Amino acid sequence: EAGVAQSPRYKIIEKRQSVAFWCNPISGHATLYWYQQILGQGPKLLIQFQNNGVVDDSQLPKDRFSAERLKGVDSTLKIQPAKLEDSAVYLCASSLWGQGAEAFFGQGTRLTVV
Amino acid sequence: AQTVTQSQPEMSVQEAETVTLSCTYDTSESDYYLFWYKQPPSRQMILVIRQEAYKQQNATENRFSVNFQKAAKSFSLKISDSQLGDAAMYFCAYSPGRAGGTSYGKLTFGQGTILTVHP
Numbered sequence: 001e002a003g004v005a006q007s008p009r010y011k012i013i014e015k016r017q018s019v020a021f022w023c024n025p026i027s028g029h030a031t032l033y034w035y036q037q038i039l040g041q042g043p044k045l046l047i048q049f050q051n052n053g054v055v056d057d058s059q060l061p062k063d064r065f066s067a068e069r070l071k072g073v074d075s076t077l078k079i080q081p082a083k084l085e086d087s088a089v090y091l092c093a094s095s096l097w098g099q100g101a102e103a104f105f106g107q108g109t110r111l112t113v114v
Numbered sequence: 115a116q117t118v119t120q121s122q123p124e125m126s127v128q129e130a131e132t133v134t135l136s137c138t139y140d141t142s143e144s145d146y147y148l149f150w151y152k153q154p155p156s157r158q159m160i161l162v163i164r165q166e167a168y169k170q171q172n173a174t175e176n177r178f179s180v181n182f183q184k185a186a187k188s189f190s191l192k193i194s195d196s197q198l199g200d201a202a203m204y205f206c207a208y209s210p211g212r213a214g215g216t217s218y219g220k221l222t223f224g225q226g227t228i229l230t231v232h233p
Binding site: 031033035040041042043044045048056089091093095097098099100101102103104105106107108110 | 118145147156157158159160161164166205207209210211212218219220221222223224225226
């Protein structure tokens with residue numbers, strides 16, 4: 001079974017530039033999550049999708065971050081414009097719908113903003 | 115809001131020995147799930163063990179077991195017969211149950227504990 005795929009693995013951009021991350025979840029997983037993991041900290045949820053609808057985006061900085069999940073499968077997370085404090089690992093995860101369901105994570109994208 | 119606290123930034127253990135990682139959490143819910151995830155240098159989070167709050171029996175997965183104390187809101191992970199491959203960052207995480215609304219599944223993570231295994 002293929003896991004959660006993310007690209008790119010690494011990205012370096014200058015502040016005020018834009019960047020986009022892509023995630024392909026495990027086939028059949030209705031729920032998709034984007035987490036931000038700042039170095040030395042635990043991941044923090046940015047947004048949760050159920051199929052192609054947003055369930056929770058309360059911690060997404062909407063003035064600069066946006067995310068979409070077209071057709072309830074792939075998802076993209078965009079940052080525009082980037083700030084230095086956006087440097088982090090961006091993790092995508094997916095799960096079956098249901099309480100307590102195991103979340104499967106991709107390898108993440110390490111973003112460095114200089 | 116739920117919070118998860120891991121008070122041990124770093125732990126070390128000798129190969130073949132036993133180590134316990136601590137985790138406490140705060141919630142007003144009675145229905146929830148607790149997890150331990152392992153994150154090696156490759157960055158990919160891997161589920162180690164899962165516990166349903168309504169179950170009194172502590173979860174066990176081979177060399178990994180938990181001590182779940184619901185009243186104390188404590189959820190520690192015991193790793194027996196430690197192996198070099200166990201070296202990683204370990205995260206404790208909380209997920210709400212059905213009472214959490216449609217956002218159940220959302221994980222709240224602790225700060226992590228770096229585990230070093232010495233040969």
